[in-house]
Amino acid sequence: MKLLGIIVNPLSGDGRGSNIWREIEPLLKSQAIAYKAKLTTLAGEATQHAVTLLQENKIDQLIVIGGDGTIHEVVGGIMEAAEHGENCRLSVIPAGTGNDFAKAYGIPNNPLQALDIALKAANTVQIDLLKTASGRVAVNSIGAGFDGKVAKLTNEAAYKKWLNRLGLGQIAYFLSILRVFVTYQPCKAWLEVDGTTYEITDMWLTAVANIPFYGGSIQICPSASPHDGLADIVVIRSSGRLRLLPILFTVYQGKHTKHPAVSFYKGKSISLRTESPLLVQADGEIGGTTPLHIEIIPSGLRVIRAE
Numbered sequence: 146m147k148l149l150g151i152i153v154n155p156l157s158g159d160g161r162g163s164n165i166w167r168e169i170e171p172l173l174k175s176q177a178i179a180y181k182a183k184l185t186t187l188a189g190e191a192t193q194h195a196v197t198l199l200q201e202n203k204i205d206q207l208i209v210i211g212g213d214g215t216i217h218e219v220v221g222g223i224m225e226a227a228e229h230g231e232n233c234r235l236s237v238i239p240a241g242t243g244n245d246f247a248k249a250y251g252i253p254n255n256p257l258q259a260l261d262i263a264l265k266a267a268n269t270v271q272i273d274l275l276k277t278a279s280g281r282v283a284v285n286s287i288g289a290g291f292d293g294k295v296a297k298l299t300n301e302a303a304y305k306k307w308l309n310r311l312g313l314g315q316i317a318y319f320l321s322i323l324r325v326f327v328t329y330q331p332c333k334a335w336l337e338v339d340g341t342t343y344e345i346t347d348m349w350l351t352a353v354a355n356i357p358f359y360g361g362s363i364q365i366c367p368s369a370s371p372h373d374g375l376a377d378i379v380v381i382r383s384s385g386r387l388r389l390l391p392i393l394f395t396v397y398q399g400k401h402t403k404h405p406a407v408s409f410y411k412g413k414s415i416s417l418r419t420e421s422p423l424l425v426q427a428d429g430e431i432g433g434t435t436p437l438h439i440e441i442i443p444s445g446l447r448v449i450r451a452e
């Protein structure tokens with residue numbers, strides 16, 4: 146018999162994951178839905194939970210109750226299990242701070258509506274994935290520089306907890322952006338896209354995107370699509386902090402695209418070298434430092450999206 150696999154991060158959204166699971170578990174039981182659930186007890190554990198669920202059970206769909214970091218870890222597990230022939234679809238009940246993945250596939254924040262979409266599983270799409278040389282797989286984006294620092298600061302910030310409790314988690318990213326903005330030091334970098342190298346002076350940020358937004362609702366790469374077999378790359382450079390200030394206020398609507406300090410590229414194979422090592426974020430999780438190499442895995446994952 147096929148089971149539904151469920152991975153819950155009880156701490157996502159500072160406790161929202163746990164609350165959602167308390168609401169949903171009785172519903173699954175009352176509807177006699179066959180499932181196997183695993184709750185994380187440690188950071189990083191969701192990857193092993195996914196591998197174990199897929200290898201020990203007949204599971205063709207994994208539901209994540211969590212945020213983008215938990216999805217990131219679960220996808221790592223799905224890819225690992227796929228090497229041993231396991232194959233499953235992913236769906237999400239958003240419980241995190243940013244919930245960019247859920248937004249990209251039309252999944253509402255309301256847990257009961259999201260559960261309904263996952264259980265009906267009426268619309269499955271294939272999405273591309275971003276794989277780094279170290280084997281990390283991202284679903285949303287990978288970035289180095291400014292956004293690496295923003296991810297680190299947000300994940301460690303006390304204000305993330307308070308804002309999540311007030312249901313305002315996305316503002317946490319904005320506060321971190323302001324904090325990093327006043328202190329960040331740009332550096333020289335070399336970006337290679339499908340064999341062509343670009344030298345970048347005063348690089349603030351290079352982000353490789355599979356979907357248009359990150360950090361909650363920042364439209365960093367408005368034309369990115371997870372269905373085109375290509376990554377969209379955005380580079381922000383500037384010699385002056387003040388000249389970059391307008392970007393902070395236009396990037397939320399994706400209106401920074403015409404700013405002279407912003408360049409876009411598309412490609413399948415991307416490398417980034419920097420003058421000094423920069424923090425790298427992958428789906429909002431800290432993933433080492435530069436240098437960085439990313440390859441696209443076209444149509445690497447099946448995802449259940451809203452109809």
Ligand SMILES: Nc1ncnc2c1ncn2[C@@H]1O[C@H](COP(=O)(O)OP(=O)(O)OP(=O)(O)O)[C@@H](O)[C@H]1O
Nearest residue numbers: 158185186187188189212213214215241242243244
């Ligand atoms: N039981 C746990 N204890 C401590 N950390 C955990 C636990 N389970 C998962 N984690 C870690 O929690 C981190 C964040 O989880 P998640 O991304 O789901 O929530 P979020 O940070 O609130 O949301 P978002 O990523 O959407 O901003 C992940 O890095 C994960 O490794």
